Amino acid sequence: MMPQPQDPNRAQDLVRRMHGRLVADRGPGKKPLWVLLAIPAGILAAIFFIALVAVYIAFARGLPSIDWARRYRPPIVTTVWSGDEQLIGEFYDERRVVVPYEHIPKKMVQAFIASEDADFFDHSGVSYTGIARALFKTYVLRHKMKQGGSTLTQQTAKAILASSEGVKAAHVRSGWAGVRRKARELILTKRLEDNFSKEQILYLYLNEVYLGHHSYGVQAAAENYFRKNVWELTLPEIALIAGLPQAPSEYSPFAHPEKAKARRSYVLRRMTEEGMISQVAREEADAAPIEVFSVQDIFRDTAPYVTEHIRRDLVARYGNERLLNDGLKVYATVDLEREHDAIAATIRGVIDADKRQGYRGALLRLPQKDWDDFAEKEQVFLDGDGKNDDVIAALVTSVDKDGQSATVRVGKKTGLISAGTSWWARKPNPEQNSEYAQITNLKTAISTGDVVLVRADSIEKGQTVYSLEQEPKLQGALISTDPNSGYVLAMIGGYDFEKSEFNRAFQACRQPGSAFKPVIYSAAIEQRAFTASTILLDAPLVTDDESTGKRWKPQNYEEEFKGEVPVRTALIHSMNTPAIRTLQAVGVKAASAWAHNLGITTKINEDLSMALGSSCVYPHELTNVFATFNRLGRKAKQIYLRRVLDRDGRILEDHSSFYDPWTWLDDRIAAGYAKLHEVPEQVMTPETAFLMQQLMTEVCKPPGTGGRAAALGKPVAGKTGTTNDLFDAWFLGYTRDLVTGVWVGYDTYETPMDKYATGGHYALPIWLDYMSKALKGVPQGNFEPPSENIVWVNVDPDTGKRAGPDSHQPVLEAYLKGNEPLDEFGQAAPVCDKLPCQTGAKQPPPTNTQAADAMLKGGL
Numbered sequence: 001m002m003p004q005p006q007d008p009n010r011a012q013d014l015v016r017r018m019h020g021r022l023v024a025d026r027g028p029g030k031k032p033l034w035v036l037l038a039i040p041a042g043i044l045a046a047i048f049f050i051a052l053v054a055v056y057i058a059f060a061r062g063l064p065s066i067d068w069a070r071r072y073r074p075p076i077v078t079t080v081w082s083g084d085e086q087l088i089g090e091f092y093d094e095r096r097v098v099v100p101y102e103h104i105p106k107k108m109v110q111a112f113i114a115s116e117d118a119d120f121f122d123h124s125g126v127s128y129t130g131i132a133r134a135l136f137k138t139y140v141l142r143h144k145m146k147q148g149g150s151t152l153t154q155q156t157a158k159a160i161l162a163s164s165e166g167v168k169a170a171h172v173r174s175g176w177a178g179v180r181r182k183a184r185e186l187i188l189t190k191r192l193e194d195n196f197s198k199e200q201i202l203y204l205y206l207n208e209v210y211l212g213h214h215s216y217g218v219q220a221a222a223e224n225y226f227r228k229n230v231w232e233l234t235l236p237e238i239a240l241i242a243g244l245p246q247a248p249s250e251y252s253p254f255a256h257p258e259k260a261k262a263r264r265s266y267v268l269r270r271m272t273e274e275g276m277i278s279q280v281a282r283e284e285a286d287a288a289p290i291e292v293f294s295v296q297d298i299f300r301d302t303a304p305y306v307t308e309h310i311r312r313d314l315v316a317r318y319g320n321e322r323l324l325n326d327g328l329k330v331y332a333t334v335d336l337e338r339e340h341d342a343i344a345a346t347i348r349g350v351i352d353a354d355k356r357q358g359y360r361g362a363l364l365r366l367p368q369k370d371w372d373d374f375a376e377k378e379q380v381f382l383d384g385d386g387k388n389d390d391v392i393a394a395l396v397t398s399v400d401k402d403g404q405s406a407t408v409r410v411g412k413k414t415g416l417i418s419a420g421t422s423w424w425a426r427k428p429n430p431e432q433n434s435e436y437a438q439i440t441n442l443k444t445a446i447s448t449g450d451v452v453l454v455r456a457d458s459i460e461k462g463q464t465v466y467s468l469e470q471e472p473k474l475q476g477a478l479i480s481t482d483p484n485s486g487y488v489l490a491m492i493g494g495y496d497f498e499k500s501e502f503n504r505a506f507q508a509c510r511q512p513g514s515a516f517k518p519v520i521y522s523a524a525i526e527q528r529a530f531t532a533s534t535i536l537l538d539a540p541l542v543t544d545d546e547s548t549g550k551r552w553k554p555q556n557y558e559e560e561f562k563g564e565v566p567v568r569t570a571l572i573h574s575m576n577t578p579a580i581r582t583l584q585a586v587g588v589k590a591a592s593a594w595a596h597n598l599g600i601t602t603k604i605n606e607d608l609s610m611a612l613g614s615s616c617v618y619p620h621e622l623t624n625v626f627a628t629f630n631r632l633g634r635k636a637k638q639i640y641l642r643r644v645l646d647r648d649g650r651i652l653e654d655h656s657s658f659y660d661p662w663t664w665l666d667d668r669i670a671a672g673y674a675k676l677h678e679v680p681e682q683v684m685t686p687e688t689a690f691l692m693q694q695l696m697t698e699v700c701k702p703p704g705t706g707g708r709a710a711a712l713g714k715p716v717a718g719k720t721g722t723t724n725d726l727f728d729a730w731f732l733g734y735t736r737d738l739v740t741g742v743w744v745g746y747d748t749y750e751t752p753m754d755k756y757a758t759g760g761h762y763a764l765p766i767w768l769d770y771m772s773k774a775l776k777g778v779p780q781g782n783f784e785p786p787s788e789n790i791v792w793v794n795v796d797p798d799t800g801k802r803a804g805p806d807s808h809q810p811v812l813e814a815y816l817k818g819n820e821p822l823d824e825f826g827q828a829a830p831v832c833d834k835l836p837c838q839t840g841a842k843q844p845p846p847t848n849t850q851a852a853d854a855m856l857k858g859g860l
Helices: 008-026 033-060 066-071 106-116 128-142 152-165 173-195 198-208 218-226 236-244 257-273 281-287 304-318 320-325 336-355 366-384 511-530 567-572 576-586 588-598 610-613 619-630 666-678 688-697 709-713 759-774 848-858
Strands: 076-079 087-093 329-332 393-399 403-412 413-418 450-460 461-471 473-481 488-492 536-538 543-545 549-553 561-568 642-646 651-654 717-722 728-734 739-745 788-793 811-816
Touching: 033 488, 076 304, 106 152, 106 198, 106 236, 106 257, 106 461, 128 642, 152 173, 152 198, 173 198, 173 393, 173 561, 198 218, 218 236, 236 257, 236 281, 257 281, 304 320, 304 329, 304 488, 304 642, 320 567, 336 473, 336 759, 366 393, 366 403, 366 739, 393 413, 403 450, 403 461, 450 666, 473 759, 488 759, 511 576, 511 588, 511 610, 511 619, 511 688, 511 717, 511 728, 511 759, 536 567, 536 576, 561 567, 567 576, 567 688, 576 610, 588 610, 610 619, 619 688, 619 717, 619 728, 619 739, 688 788, 688 811, 709 759, 717 759, 728 759, 739 759
Parallel strands: 076 329, 413 461
Antiparallel strands: 076 087, 329 642, 393 403, 393 450, 403 413, 450 461, 473 488, 473 739, 536 561, 543 549, 642 651, 717 728, 728 739, 788 811
């Protein structure tokens, strides 16, 4: 049946009634439900949006700017180079060497992508598939090989944050701090992806990523692990480095070589799976052994006292933060070959001097039941870190009846200690002279069960003969400079930097003893017209010591007096009372001012003990005084920094010398012009300096206190120094082109050295050892007179007067014109103002200029 049509009026009425009911139901003025819900929802949304923006702003505040990344000037290493441009030190918070992207091998890039972020070129900074894959492998499959969910861009952001906020802050993983860190990382990730190409991000990442053992970036890692540049690495080496970012300590090839190899295998497998290398290349690389070099400690292994001195100076003038982060290039003046010669000479000399103080006893004594255990442990040590040690521990298992030898165990091996190599091992006694207190029986020094230090000395009948050793308590310091340029060529601050960083060459203020006498005598020559012939009284002298209120009676080292002696004799034999009388002639205040004018900065005791070196001085300052004598009175300067550049190669300071062979020709010319405008400080007349120098050349010939220096075979001027209480031994001496000062002594004044402890016995051997090597094959001319105001007179060395027929071995002595000695009748002696003099006396060797002239004339 078809439905009946409805009345349209009725339908409309029905609609009106229903509408009216609806209106009546909701009451007058009420709004729809969705409107009521929309308003609070909108408010909440606005609040949420504002909060989100606020949180974003809070998280984003202080993030490194994109401009920072564009400029990319991360913390890099400050390097220190020797005068011959060998690396001697590095300073850094992060050891990073930035390398351009084009220098990074393609296989290196592929290795990191394969192992860290296979989707790198496809995602926009965050790889959700990578996160899922990492979570699945880590928590579902319990995969042993770590795999992170962070993309390379995220890791780059994290590394940048680590540089700007500090490593600890950037690696927080838990709590609100962890949430904040991750949010900041994601914000920076988005900014990097929006502003940089993938290659630019890789450049940032490969220079930022931490790869263990202070290595930031792939170049630093290549240097640390393989001592190569990154572009020189092989595939196995690349894969090992690329496997480190997830856990550098756990996969360290030094600490965990097996884990490192397993991680390398993982990287190679991933590269194969991604089609980056063939299966054959993978297998070959996987089979390669892991060969890494131990991390070099260039600072401590090369020239530690020099480098530490430079570090302190740079921190004082540039600040520690700039030193550690700004990649300064510092060029020092030290000559590395001479520095190593100085280190070796100081060690040998200190060991020898320390032995002469006597044997301080065994390290410990073991009961026989512990011998095997000790030997086994020592063998383990010898097989590992101790295999290259020069001095090692040995266990004394027996001493023969006559005490001429002892049997020792060194690990698994046995050997002998002979009495002949242990002559020095007497009981310590500073009242003895080690030359006359030698042992002949080992039983007086060692016993069965003693653990002692030994050094392999020789092989006899297939058995190693060891010498008895001990760790020195004595210390030594050495500083060597070029008097022309002022360059510090070698600096040793102590016996062992590992045990004491205290730089005795610069920081130890020690009494110089008789080494101070040239300061006093030079003042007398300049101010009181003293000459080599001036007569002084070497006789007992008693004076009141105002500082102690006691009477002071100085003695000579030999404890005898010679009566009237010329200055020449007084200085050659380092007599004390003549030096005091010279000081009396000069005046203590005048002498103190003279010493300060020469460059001594320490307080000078203004009393007569000044003449005997009672005021402490720094070794480098006293050495510089002797350099001033060498420079004929022009005040010497000491330079240990040749040049400092910033990270961009701009010169911050330049002290290069015209005499520097390592300086570029243009720079040498510029330095030469600058030198023309310098007005050197002339602190004494050239003639005074030359006359003092001539007197010191006689000190360095037998029978002078520095007579051993003659063994150098070159013209030498210098002076020994020994304090009366035998706490300090010095020798400061120079040739024409090299000035060197040496000090030996204990750090404290608790125990004096033995009676043999003079500057000539303890300091001079170190000086001679070093100078012999430093000047090997380097000609050294004579000391040339500065002017025609110097004349030469044939004199009697005992009286200082003109030599007569009865004079015993007359000598040719230099004098200032007008100050020549008279003969016995009060008449002026014959003089000559040019060498060679035809006087019948022994003449100084010809100078270089004279030798050249003679060669041209056929005279030589």
